[in-house]
Amino acid sequence: MRAAVMQSGRIFTTDLPEPRPASGQLLVEPIAVGVCGSDLSAWQHTDDFLSAHEETGALGEVFDPDRPLVMGHEFTARVVALGKDVTGYTVGDQLVILPGVAASDGRVHTVGYANDYPGGLAERSVVWAYGHLKIPEGISPVLAAVTEPLATGVNGVLRSGVQPEDGALVTGTGPVGLGAVIELSARGVAPIVVSDPSAKRREIALAYGAHIAVDPLQEDPIEAWRKNIPSGRRLHVIEASGARGLLASLMASAPPYTRISVIGAGMRTEELRPVVGVLKNTSIEFVGGPGFGETEYRAFGRTFEHLRNDRFDPALMVTGYAGLDATADVFATLRPSSPSTIDHVKILIRHDLLGQTILSPAETAALRP
Numbered sequence: 435m436r437a438a439v440m441q442s443g444r445i446f447t448t449d450l451p452e453p454r455p456a457s458g459q460l461l462v463e464p465i466a467v468g469v470c471g472s473d474l475s476a477w478q479h480t481d482d483f484l485s486a487h488e489e490t491g492a493l494g495e496v497f498d499p500d501r502p503l504v505m506g507h508e509f510t511a512r513v514v515a516l517g518k519d520v521t522g523y524t525v526g527d528q529l530v531i532l533p534g535v536a537a538s539d540g541r542v543h544t545v546g547y548a549n550d551y552p553g554g555l556a557e558r559s560v561v562w563a564y565g566h567l568k569i570p571e572g573i574s575p576v577l578a579a580v581t582e583p584l585a586t587g588v589n590g591v592l593r594s595g596v597q598p599e600d601g602a603l604v605t606g607t608g609p610v611g612l613g614a615v616i617e618l619s620a621r622g623v624a625p626i627v628v629s630d631p632s633a634k635r636r637e638i639a640l641a642y643g644a645h646i647a648v649d650p651l652q653e654d655p656i657e658a659w660r661k662n663i664p665s666g667r668r669l670h671v672i673e674a675s676g677a678r679g680l681l682a683s684l685m686a687s688a689p690p691y692t693r694i695s696v697i698g699a700g701m702r703t704e705e706l707r708p709v710v711g712v713l714k715n716t717s718i719e720f721v722g723g724p725g726f727g728e729t730e731y732r733a734f735g736r737t738f739e740h741l742r743n744d745r746f747d748p749a750l751m752v753t754g755y756a757g758l759d760a761t762a763d764v765f766a767t768l769r770p771s772s773p774s775t776i777d778h779v780k781i782l783i784r785h786d787l788l789g790q791t792i793l794s795p796a797e798t799a800a801l802r803p
Contacts, residue, residue, distance in 0.1 A: 437556035438761035438783075439502040440477055445762040450502065453552060453560040455517035459535065460563050465528070466579040467554035467783045468508035471608070471676065474769055475701050476505065476547065482701045494534075495547040506783075507533035507546035508582040509554030510575045511561075520563040528575045530582070530738060532565035532731070555761060557785060565730070567738045577748040579782055580609065581737050586722075587613025587674060588740075589733035590697035591621070593721045596670040598622040601663045603655055604644070605684070606675025606698055607635040609751060609780050612642055613737060614672040614697070616746050619643025625662045629655035630675075634753070635779055642746050656687050668693065676700035681718070685710045693717040753778045755798040757787035767792060 435452045438445060455461040476483045480499050487495050497503050513527040523529075533545040533553065545561055546553025553559060569575050587610045596602050602623050604614045607630040618626050625645040630636050636647035648658045659669060669692040671684060676698030682705060684694055696718060711718070724731050740746060756764050764781050781792060787801075 435557040436758060437504045437552055438758055439504055439555075440499075441502045442500055443477070443480065445477065445765055447759050447761065448502070450504070450552065450556065452558050455515055455560050456538070457518040458520060458563055459517040459560050460513050460520065460523060461515035461517070462511035462529070462531065462559050462561060463514050463557065464506065464554040464559055464785055465510045465512060466576040466785075467506040468579050468583055468609070468780055469505075469764055469768055469783070470508055470583060471610070472699060473505050473507075473546070474765065475699070477765055478769060479701045486701070494541060494543045497547055497549050501549045503547070503549055504552035504556045505546045506554030506556070507544055508579060509533070510569065510579045511554065511559065512575075514558070517563065523563055523566070528569040529566040530569060530578050531561055532567075532734065533561065533582070534565070535560060535562050555758065555783065565734070567735065570742065573742065574748075576782060576784060577752065578738075578741065580748045580751060580780060581734070581741060583609035583780070584613030584616065584740075585731070585733040585737040586610045586697055587615070587672070588617040588737045589723070589731075590614050590672045590674070590695045590721045591617040592733055592736070593719065593725050594670050594672065594693065594695040596621075596623055596693075598624065600667045600670055601625045601627070601659060602670045602672060603627045603629065603659050604639070604672045604674060605629045605650075605655065605680060606673070606677065607632070607639040607644075608674065610697055611672070611674035612639060612751055612779070614674055615639050615642045615644050616740055617736070618672075620740060620745055625659070627655055627659045627662070632777075634777060638750050638779060641750055654687065656684070660689075671695065672697060674698045678702050678704070682706050685714070685716050688714070688716065690714045691716070694719070696720045697722070749795065751779045752782055752795060754781040754792045754794060755787060756781060756783050756792045757789050758783060758785060759788070760790045760792055763790065763792055
C-alpha cells in the first residue's frame with residue numbers, strides 16, 4: 435500500500451506492507467486526514483516531542499525516528515474488514531476515527547505515533563473497534579475529519595468552568611482555538627474575544643460565534659475584553675496558540691483571579707514568575723484528553739454533536755486540499771515558521787486526490803464530476 439512516512443526527519447511517499455486486523459480491531463481505509471500541530475512538532479522538534487512523552491509516561495506516542503512512521507491521527511475512514519470478535523461495526527461504515535489501538539502487549543498506542551501502526555496517511559490502517567463516531571447521511575466524510583482537532587478546543591472549554599456572563603478570551607484561532615469558540619458560542623458565553631495575527635483565522639472565528647477579533651500585534655486582547663465586559667467579572671482565557679512567552683505575558687497583564695486553560699501544546703521551555711500568579715491568584719490548568727474521573731473523551735462526541743446540528747460550517751476552516759503525494763508540501767506549508775501558514779487553517783489530505791499540489795477548495799470542487 436502507498437503511505438506517506440517520516441523517517442530521520444524526511445517526509446516522503448513509499449510502499450509498505452498492508453496491516454491486518456487482529457482480534458478486536460478494524461481494518462479501515464482512510465478518507466481524509468488532517469495534519470495536527472503535534473504532527474508538526476514530532477517532525478520539527480522530534481527530540482523534544484519524544485522526551486516530553488517519555489518523561490510523562492505517555493509511551494503510547496513514543497516512536498523510533500529512524501524507522502518509517504506513518505502519521506495521521508485526525509482522520510475519517512471507511513471500514514473494510516473486521517477482526518475477530520468485533521461487534522457494533524460493519525464493513526462499509528464511515529467513521530470519525532478515535533485513533534487508538536491496543537497492542538498484543540496490552541499497551542495502548544496512538545495510531546499515527548507508533549511505527550507498527552500506520553496512521554491515516556496510509557491507504558490502510560488498523561484501529562481498535564472502540565469509540566469511533568459513525569458518520570450519518572448528509573454529513574461529508576471528508577469535512578468530518580475536522581472533528582478531532584476541534585475537540586481539543588471544546589475540551590478546554592468543558593474543563594474551564596467558564597460562565598456565560600463572564601465572557602472569554604481565546605488566544606490563537608487555528609483549529610484548536612476554533613473548537614473553543616464553537617463550544618463557547620453554543621454555551622451562550624458573551625462576549626467571546628479572539629486574538630490571532632491572521633486576518634483569515636479571525637474572520638472564521640467571527641463566523642463561528644466570536645464577537646470581537648483582534649490582531650495581538652496591533653491591540654491588547656485583554657484590554658479588548660476589559661472594554662466589553664462589566665467590572666467584577668472573572669476572565670477566562672483559553673490559550674490555544676502555544677506561542678512561546680505568552681503565558682508569562684498573560685499572567686502579567688490579566689486581572690486578578692484570571693483562569694487560564696492551556697490547550698496549545700508548546701514544545702519549548704517557558705519562563706514564569708510564580709510570585710506574579712500568587713499575587714494575582716491566577717489559575718493555570720493544562721488540559722489534554724479526558725478529565726479526572728472521565729471514562730470517555732466527552733469532547734469528542736460533543737464536537738460531533740455540533741457538526742451534526744449545523745452549529746458551524748466545517749468547510750470554512752478547510753483552506754486547502756491535497757493528495758497523499760503532496761504530504762511533504764503540506765507539512766512544509768503548515769510549519770509555524772512558514773509565511774504561508776497565516777493563510778491556512780486546516781489542509782486536508784484526501785486519498786482520492788492525485789498530484790503533488792495543494793489545491794484551494796474552489797480548485798478541488800472543480801475536479802468533482
